Amino acid sequence: DIVMTQTPLSSPVTLGQPASISCRSSQSLVHSDGNTYLSWLQQRPGQPPRLLIYKISNRFSGVPDRFSGSGAGTDFTLKMSRVEAEDVGVYYCMQATQFPYTFGQGTKLEIK
Amino acid sequence: EVQLVESGGGLVQPGGSLRLSCVASGFTYNTYWMSWVRQAPGKGLEWVANIDQDGSKKNYVDSVKGRFTISRDNAKNSLYLQMNSLRAEDTAVYYCARDYWNVLDHWGQGTLVTVSS
Numbered sequence: 001d002i003v004m005t006q007t008p009l010s011s012p013v014t015l016g017q018p019a020s021i022s023c024r025s026s027q028s029l030v031h032s033d034g035n036t037y038l039s040w041l042q043q044r045p046g047q048p049p050r051l052l053i054y055k056i057s058n059r060f061s062g063v064p065d066r067f068s069g070s071g072a073g074t075d076f077t078l079k080m081s082r083v084e085a086e087d088v089g090v091y092y093c094m095q096a097t098q099f100p101y102t103f104g105q106g107t108k109l110e111i112k
Numbered sequence: 113e114v115q116l117v118e119s120g121g122g123l124v125q126p127g128g129s130l131r132l133s134c135v136a137s138g139f140t141y142n143t144y145w146m147s148w149v150r151q152a153p154g155k156g157l158e159w160v161a162n163i164d165q166d167g168s169k170k171n172y173v174d175s176v177k178g179r180f181t182i183s184r185d186n187a188k189n190s191l192y193l194q195m196n197s198l199r200a201e202d203t204a205v206y207y208c209a210r211d212y213w214n215v216l217d218h219w220g221q222g223t224l225v226t227v228s229s
Binding site (some may be wrong): 001010031035037039041043046048049050051060069091092094096097099100101102104105106 | 164172173217221
């Protein structure tokens with residue numbers, strides 16, 4: 001199975017400041033079809049997960065443009081340009097290049 | 113608007129069985145793969161299984177192979193997860209998610225399964 005490792009596991013940030021989460025996979029996420037199936041999901045307290053970014057850098061419908069994704073191969077990053085109060089929650093990276101799909105451990109974003 | 117509504121969770125004894133359901137609306141259900149994902153209390157996400165549009169292809173995580181069966185009824189816009197030989201470690205909120213070309217783009221609210229004596 002592909003292991004997804006996120007850092008940091010906890011990220012206290014100041015409102016209005018940027019934040020960044022890293023995700024590393026144990027093997028390349030480039031699929032045989034040429035796509036890289038790396039997604040980022042947000043889970044606010046008491047809510048189901050919500051898709052933010054898919055295929056490394058594509059923002060899902062309705063996701064604010066302060067969220068951006070980047071990376072390639074085995075190293076990926078989610079960035080928030082200016083953290084807002086509604087961004088509090090846990091963020092997961094997920095690979096769907098190979099079965100079983102696997103998730104990172106989650107990064108808890110909290111406000112200082 | 114895409115909606116996914118899970119049901120069927122509850123308390124079950126170890127070794128018991130439970131069948132989860134997920135009813136989909138707001139999209140052409142029979143043209144999408146569907147997945148089940150679970151989350152143990154206070155823990156992270158674990159993908160469980162998925163199924164293709166006509167139910168002919170199914171994939172499972174190793175920990176549930178031989179115990180869980182994913183299925184669907186396109187006439188009822190419904191997804192199912194039959195869970196047998198349940199263990200304490202299967203205790204979790206189970207989410208169904210639309211699986212659009214390897215992207216889990218819409219999620220239900222989840223249903224809680226508790227395996228305990």
